[in-house]
Amino acid sequence: MHKGNNIEKVNGYGILECETCGFIHIDPVPSKEELDRVYREEYYMEEKPRFIERVIEDLRWWETVYDDRFEFLESRLAPGRRTVLDIGSGPGYFLKRGTERGWKCLGIEPSRQACEHARGLGAEVINAFFDDSTAASLKGRFDAVHLSEVLEHVPDPSGVLKAAYGLLEPGGILSAIVPNDFSPVQKVLTDRLNFNPYWLAPPHHINYFTFGSLSGLMRKTGFDALEQTAMFPMDFFLLMGDNYVANDELGRASHSRRKKLDIMLNEPELKGFKNELYSLMAKHNIGREMVIYGVKK
Numbered sequence: 001m002h003k004g005n006n007i008e009k010v011n012g013y014g015i016l017e018c019e020t021c022g023f024i025h026i027d028p029v030p031s032k033e034e035l036d037r038v039y040r041e042e043y044y045m046e047e048k049p050r051f052i053e054r055v056i057e058d059l060r061w062w063e064t065v066y067d068d069r070f071e072f073l074e075s076r077l078a079p080g081r082r083t084v085l086d087i088g089s090g091p092g093y094f095l096k097r098g099t100e101r102g103w104k105c106l107g108i109e110p111s112r113q114a115c116e117h118a119r120g121l122g123a124e125v126i127n128a129f130f131d132d133s134t135a136a137s138l139k140g141r142f143d144a145v146h147l148s149e150v151l152e153h154v155p156d157p158s159g160v161l162k163a164a165y166g167l168l169e170p171g172g173i174l175s176a177i178v179p180n181d182f183s184p185v186q187k188v189l190t191d192r193l194n195f196n197p198y199w200l201a202p203p204h205h206i207n208y209f210t211f212g213s214l215s216g217l218m219r220k221t222g223f224d225a226l227e228q229t230a231m232f233p234m235d236f237f238l239l240m241g242d243n244y245v246a247n248d249e250l251g252r253a254s255h256s257r258r259k260k261l262d263i264m265l266n267e268p269e270l271k272g273f274k275n276e277l278y279s280l281m282a283k284h285n286i287g288r289e290m291v292i293y294g295v296k297k
């Protein structure tokens, strides 16, 4: 039973600070059928959805993002342990990068077009939603599970984490990436600069995590906390006066600047600083997305 304070009302949904779940989510939580209809009506109708085109346009940057994650996993797992499941693998570039680095990769992805794109890159992908039954159909276990931008979209994030836990070998690592919402930067934006809570997007975003609530949920699932880091704080552009909210052109321009910076910070002279900078941001609950690694006991 979901209960707690209703802190906002957006698109006909309440935003509930749920005591039962331990994180903020929309109220009511949409059913699987409802969500299936929403998604089918949107991206799935287009021949080549815009999100695939944007990933391709941003590819050089995505490669640095994926390299950071693989580097972390490789630093914590023995050299023989190189199998990874990517839940919500999208157009398949995480899988491609992993394969290039010597990993054995499998993806699972509900979008048919994204799946076909990934297969065109040579990736092995199952075209399905990730749930208990698809998890049970997978043979063997993995050394790592990559769960990027999934948990905010699903009606039962705890169930997804449990299923992912069950698919990991002992000592295996989960990397969970979600938007960092209700952050100190967003608080300054709403309290001092009159921004609306623009990050609330029901029914697409069902759950709104903080570093504390996501790491708490991971611990409840059985994971030991391993490391927390962040992705570039896009909302700094808002603090600087570049209001990209509801302005796609300015949004892409801001994104382009962050890509250039991230790519340059990956140069060997700056890489150590970059890693420390982003983990320092995570300590202060700053960064547009959070990256939390947990290990299966």
Ligand SMILES: [Zn+2]
Residues within 6 Å of the ligand: 001, 002, 003, 018, 019, 020, 021, 022, 025
């Ligand atoms: Zn709840």
